[in-house]
Amino acid sequence: MLNTLSYISDIITYMKIPLIVGLLLSITAAMLGVVLVLKQYSMIGDGLSHVGFGATAVALAIGTEPLYISLPIVVVAAYILIRLGENKKTHTDAAIGLISSSALAIGFLAGNLSDGFSSDINSYMFGSITTATITELGYIVPISLTIIILFLFTYNRIFAVTFDENFAKASGMNTRLYNMIFALSTAIIVVIGIKVMGTLLISSLIIFPALTSMRLFNNFKKVVVSSIIISILSFLIAFLLFSRYSSAASIVLVNLTFFIIAAIYSFIMKKLGKK
Secondary structure: HHHHHHHHHHHHHHHHHHHHHHHHHHHHHHHHHHHHHHOOOOHHHHHHHHHHHHHHHHHHHHOOHHHHHHHHHHHHHHHHHHHHHHHHOOOOHHHHHHHHHHHHHHHHHHHHHHOOOHHHHHHHHHHHHHHHHHHHHHHHHHHHHHHHHHHHOOOOHHHHHHHHHHHHHOOOOOHHHHHHHHHHHHHHHHHHHHHHHOOHHHHHHHHHHHHHHHHOOHHHHHHHHHHHHHHHHHHHHHHHHOOOOHHHHHHHHHHHHHHHHHHHHHHHHOOOOOO
């Protein structure tokens, strides 16, 4: 017990930056994820992570800073996918599959045509949160805080756009503007998340906490708060107890565990007629 506490204390002492980075990304991804899932845009987060990986691989292959290439490409992809989602005649899931698979193929091809897949590309794919630097913290803090503050101050409008976009339009809201701002926020978090957490993890952080919370609550505010708490707990448990293993895999598996527990609880409550 004492050894475990000492181990956790050492991690907190010597890995403050990765800890703060992970917590901020967990919070923002969970907040954005609730709206994405409720608007049935959850696969957009996954699609954007694949686009981000492809763009990152190309940037590494040509020797350019990944953010310079991946950010504009992912923002454009987010805009395209949101617009497709607004068109009821378009098969959005098929479009996401097309874009994400194409991006992955381009990324792998770029890696193979250069010097092959380096450790850099592997880290972008599978995550390296424990190596987050003060430079990354420098831009993650203001971006995350900006998204969190905007979410809190526009909560009522986000609620309206999420649950009844037609009513929001009739009330005079520029719903397309809110959708674009939301898409831009998601794109930025995805790109930053890929850089410090990896492609596989950032898409899971967007989807898992929201799905878990929806098994527990039917109230939007409670789902948002619960999603944030679950995301934070999942990250802390994985980071503090399993950091010696794959950070991305550990965090995903802890999230999966919470989801399974919530699903079982929801099933039992329904059988008992209490939900």
